[in-house]
Amino acid sequence: MSDFQLHPVAATAHAAQVDTLFYCMLALTGTVALALAFLITFFSIKYRKGSNARRDHPPTQNRALELSWMAIPLLLFLGVFGWAAWLYAQAYQPAANAMTVFVVAKQWMWKVQHDNGRREINELHVAVGQPVRLMLASEDVIHSFYVPAFRIKQDVIPGRYTSISFNADRAGTYELYCAVYCGTAHATMEGRVIVMPPADYARWLESGDQADGLSSYGQTLYRQYGCSGCHDAGAGNAPALTGLFGQPVQLADGRRVIADEGWLREAILQPHANRVAGYPPNMPAFAGQLQEEELAALIAYLRRK
Amino acid sequence: MSSYLTEGPTLRQWLTTTDHKKVAILYAIAITLFFFIGGAAAVIIRLELATPQGDLVPAQTYNELFTAHGVIMVWFFLIPSIPSVLGNFLIPLMIGARDLAFPRLNLASWYIYLIGGVGTLWGMLLGGVDTGWTFYTPFSTMFSNSHVIIVVLSVFFTGFSSILTGLNFIVTIHRLRAPGLTWFKLPLFVWAHYATSIILVLATPVLAMTMVLIVIERLFQVGIFDPALGGDPLLFQHLFWFYSHPAVYIMVLPAMGVVSEIIPTFARRKIFGYRFMAYAIMGIALLGFLVWGHHMFTSGMSMYAGMTFSLLSFFVAVPSAIKVFNWTATLYKGSITFDAPMLYALGFIGLFTIGGLTGLFLAALALDVHLTHTYFVVAHFHYIMVGGAVAAYLGGIHFWWPKVTGRMYPEMWARVAAAMLFFGFNLTFFPQYLLGYEGMPRRYHSYAPEYQLLNVLSSAGASILAIGYLLPLCYLAWSLFYGRHAPSNPWEGRGLEWKTLSPPPVENFSNPVVVHSHVHEVAGEGAA
Amino acid sequence: MTERSAVGIVRNVAKVWLALLGLLALTVGTALLPLGLWNTVLNTVIALIKVVLIGLCFMELLRHDSLPRLMAVVALFFLLIQLGQTISEHLTRGISTTPWTPPAQRAPLQHGGVDAATPSRRAYPAPGH
């Protein structure tokens, strides 16, 4: 029974804001609950059978009273809704300088790929004060990336990216849980988020097995799978990819999309459904050919290109 | 005149009866059985969680246990509990009818329920299911190696029992009310069952089809929900919660109906704000259909949809608040006695209020992101379903026990049991709110050591709760043989059901019932 | 129901039947025109007309008891709720990856369909006993 604490650590500014909301709601609902408990106890004692309280003209209806206890909670609820929705939108809004980290979940582990190619399993190292945006993908079932100390949680779904952002402001080691039931060893699909001072983090990033950077691994794949044959040839039968990331793209079916991770992933896997306007439909579909980690590498490369 | 209990006493006659009162008793026996099977699973779960290590049962077994607990408690106890037992018995009595509109259909519902239940138990005996009661895809369709198909088909099958019961209630309440018994003279219990029936009829088929789709995907390995072939796992969640959120109201609306009968009776005055109470019931049923997405805020669904669902969820809290305030106001200037049904009803208000208020935390988007999938959710829905629905069910069983059986239960024991349940329940589930806020995810077979203290408290509470549930089983059985004979109207109740004998005759009333004034001042010419 | 003659009944049913067959011909005919999404819109409208015809004329929804009408309308309403809320969630889903960007930068739809395979999914052992 070690480390018992009633209030969980809050390691981000967002977590502190969530806590504020939580305690305000606790005060609000606590007041209501206590008032009701008091009234029920008070009435129970005062109007118990045989007491000599006055019972003339017991009311059976009071429209003003009823309308008021409809309207007052409703207004309070609207306030709470707005506050919570605003915070929620903030949490999903990545900062402009956020660092993207790819996280692949599978039964029953978390695989993390940093931008420079450093990989880890069940651990995620980040720097204090560095906004981080996680791109989450699953190789099998639905998982959920949950760090109680950051008050963030995002389900990880097979077949597409979901994302969540945070900015840790306290160094330390925080628990990472899988929060959606994912099979036999669900309870052991745990990890740690290690928040380090920037200098330590930089040292950590350079140490360990120095694999090639994620994007250079992506570049290798880019050549291996023959992407460069069309996309770099300048022959005009495939769109150029340099500087594409983050730019708007006009598609053949009339949609206009932003070339972000999610769309690039779809465009690699399902080129026909995502064909860029003005180009012939001759790119082969890579659905079923690429691993999630390879996709992450390719996208990291396209990001830089 | 002979009572329905003495008419046709052989087992064969019981199993082929079309008397709504006997069918209710058949249901009562079956759901009691399932309650204790589901409860046994809960006992092992709580024992396992007394220590952080997963040392009592293997992880796979643990997963099968919480699935069994969820499936059995939701579909084979909570959903049928109040409607099929109390509703079946009381709706015709309360509206002055001879029986339900389709009595043979009513018996058929019981058999369908039973076949579904036996199928589920069979699946559990073959080795169980490890998907959780939510059957999330693609885990349930492509990855689980357990007996998903048989359990899913059993749930599908049982759904038709719900649909037919709901259909029967709707037609009965529309068509078989006694002359003079207009809608706004109906007891709130009947209103609650009317609203519940609409949900049963309209939501259950969606679950049924979703279960069929799981079977198709699992059997043929084709993608409907699995992204490998173009499916969408979130589509499953939408469909599942389209049923399973209204299902919460299937459990709790009838409970509200029961409490709305008990409180005025023991406060000896009319319910405060009858019309608002009736509107609130219908409002909850309607809004309950629109908010299912609040189970999916972190699922990766659209942020705009999340905000819509969150806003609507706050709206559904308003009619619930009206009900709690009106019950409290009914106590004002009453003349209150504290017999066991009243203790259960007051306990219901307290626990339902806590469950409802914590629901607001989960409806608030940013808080839900932290709290969902944790023990906070587990505590929240147990406060609504066990603290609320089960407490009301037990309160209703005690309240109408004299009418159903013709015997009085032992009052002192009943009060002890009610108190034990209240304290045991709070000790079990309140610590789980704290666990959830500290971040302990649900469905964990083992957990971090810092969560142990609260888990031990919870398990200790569960042991009190278990005794609290076994106690009524014993003394109610005892009272069947040794209890004092009950008069027609032991509680000075004002509903039509108290105007006939205890237990009622086969025909319910000896003379046709005519209602002249407000339902609580019935001048019906029932038997006496 | 008012008393009617057998001939009158046959004539009425025949009229409705011919109308239904005519609508069937219309929907098949328009389906052969390349209208893209408008095919689906037209088909849906024609199907709705057919359903209303069957409901009113064959299923006697115009009888004096109003409860069946209410039932039909309530069921349709909740069916539309289910369809509408789910589909609108699906259509707005892609936007959520970059919420609150200024309108000028926001694409109308960033969503590229979810139909992708996760290649290695069966390479990992499923939980066994």
Next chain:
Amino acid sequence: MSLTTIDDAGRLETVRLGMWAFLASELMFFGPLLLGWAYGRISMPDGFAWASRQTDLWLGTLNTAILLSSSAAMALAVQLSALQLKRQVGRCLLACAALGVVFLLIKFYEWHREWAEHLFPGPDFAGPAHTGAPYFFVVYFSATFLHAIHLTIGIGVTLTMWRRVHKSLGPLPQPALHAAGLYWHFVDVVWVALFPMLYLVERTP
């Protein structure tokens, strides 16, 4: 079903209400398929259009016409029963059931052909695997199969009603006839919705 307080006209309305509650439930039962289709139609339009073109337009149209005609026969049976025209009612019921059987036979033939053409989703699916075409056929086979089950039940019910009408000596069983009729028309309504969803997505590329 003994109802002491309800006269015959009341019985008819009670049964109609019960049947409509059941049909409301049935309508919601088909909801998830409708939703699944709408999802696919929106997110995988090309695959859906391609897959829809593989269905047999003419057999589908023929079947729709057959089912609409059977519905007309059923409507005749129900409405003529008010005039106690026992023989005519019996014939209409028989015609209705017969048309239902023809529909099923054609449907079986279609399934057989689609199976032979490897359109059943699975490893040897004959179309483009990652475009939504297999998804379409999941919806197609599920929906048509469930509809066929409903139709089979409907045929059974109609034949039972025919026997009752054929053998009855007193007045015709109005409530039961109305209930059977409502069920049949509902099965028809489902097909009226399924036909454009499955056969007419985009016939021309």
